[in-house]
Amino acid sequence: GAVVSQHPSRVICKSGTSVKIECRSLDFQATTMFWYRQFPKQSLMLMATSNEGSKATYEQGVEKDKFLINHASLTLSTLTVTSAHPEDSSFYICSASNRGKTDSPLHFGNGTRLTVT
Amino acid sequence: AQTVTQSQPEMSVQEAETVTLSCTYDTSESDYYLFWYKQPPSRQMILVIRQEAYKQQNATENRFSVNFQKAAKSFSLKISDSQLGDAAMYFCAYRSALGTYKYIFGTGTRLKVLA
Numbered sequence: 593g594a595v596v597s598q599h600p601s602r603v604i605c606k607s608g609t610s611v612k613i614e615c616r617s618l619d620f621q622a623t624t625m626f627w628y629r630q631f632p633k634q635s636l637m638l639m640a641t642s643n644e645g646s647k648a649t650y651e652q653g654v655e656k657d658k659f660l661i662n663h664a665s666l667t668l669s670t671l672t673v674t675s676a677h678p679e680d681s682s683f684y685i686c687s688a689s690n691r692g693k694t695d696s697p698l699h700f701g702n703g704t705r706l707t708v709t
Numbered sequence: 710a711q712t713v714t715q716s717q718p719e720m721s722v723q724e725a726e727t728v729t730l731s732c733t734y735d736t737s738e739s740d741y742y743l744f745w746y747k748q749p750p751s752r753q754m755i756l757v758i759r760q761e762a763y764k765q766q767n768a769t770e771n772r773f774s775v776n777f778q779k780a781a782k783s784f785s786l787k788i789s790d791s792q793l794g795d796a797a798m799y800f801c802a803y804r805s806a807l808g809t810y811k812y813i814f815g816t817g818t819r820l821k822v823l824a
Contacts, residue, residue: 624810630752635800635816641809683752689810697744698804698812700754 595619596688598701605676605708613671613704615686621666622688626698627659630683639684642669676708711736713803715815722791723823729776730786730818732801740806743777743784748817749797757799760784762806788820796822 595618605611615625623644628636640661641649648661658680660672669688673680683705687698712735722728734743745757760768760777767775772792776785788795801815 626811633819635814636754638811641811685752685754687754687812697742697756697759698754698810703752705752 596622596686596699596701598686598704600704601702602705603707605706607677607708608675610672610674611676611706613673613684613686613706615669615671615688615701617667617688617690617699620688620690622669622690623666625663625669625686625688627661627669627671628685628687630685630703632683636685639671673706676706678708681706681708711738711741711803711805711813713801713813713815715799715801715818717818718816719819719821721821721823722788724791724793726791727787727789728791728820730788730799730801730820732784732786732815734782734784734801734803734813736782736803736805738805738807742804742806743775744802744804744812745773745775745784745786746800746802746814747795747797748800749794754800758786791822793822793824796820 597616599614625642627639639654642661642663644663650656663669685703686701690696714733741762743760747755747757758770758773772789774787798817800817803813
């Protein structure tokens with residue numbers, strides 16, 4: 593089945609530093625990838641839609657200068673949390689859809705737990 | 710805009726019994742997809758079952774089945790012969806058949822399975 597690899601699974605960083613999270617589709621091409629944020633015991637909140645070769649589309653209320661998204665290839669999207677602060681601590685999940693299958697479901701990475709100290 | 714509502718924050722079921730999780734949605738579109746995802750404590754999102762809106766037949770995957778009522782915009786998940794491993798958060802999700810693959814998730818239902 594389709595696999596999405598997300599790395600790292602856990603990261604602890606100091607306030608003011610930047611953290612990069614990678615999302616790779618391992619056995620399919622993903623024209624579109626999605627980045628979600630999930631607070632404890634809450635649902636997934638869509639942050640942005642990452643399109644290969646073009647700028648990401650951010651949801652209302654998400655700071656694009658703080659959460660930088662790059663989708664450089666059909667198998668890789670990255671989310672960089674810039675100048676991280678403790679309130680950015682959360683669980684971040686990426687997902688991807690198969691370019692060749694318009695009706696395929698989303699495939700999710702295992703998530704990244706970010707802790708900013 | 711589309712919305713997905715899960716009105717049950719938490720449900721409990723005895724092992725081997727059957728439980729139904731509710732989901733309603735709102736859309737003006739006629740063609741779309743509906744999904745149930747499971748999120749165990751590991752936080753990995755696992756696809757449980759999917760339904761295409763144009764199909765009248767309810768989807769079934771082993772012990773999991775749905776009751777899809779398009780006119781009522783209802784999409785409930787039935788879990789039969791519940792197992793301890795079914796304990797997780799369950800999210801209902803909607804996706805348009807057009808445009809991007811953006812999913813809209815409900816707020817989730819936490820399922821507890823009692824031994």
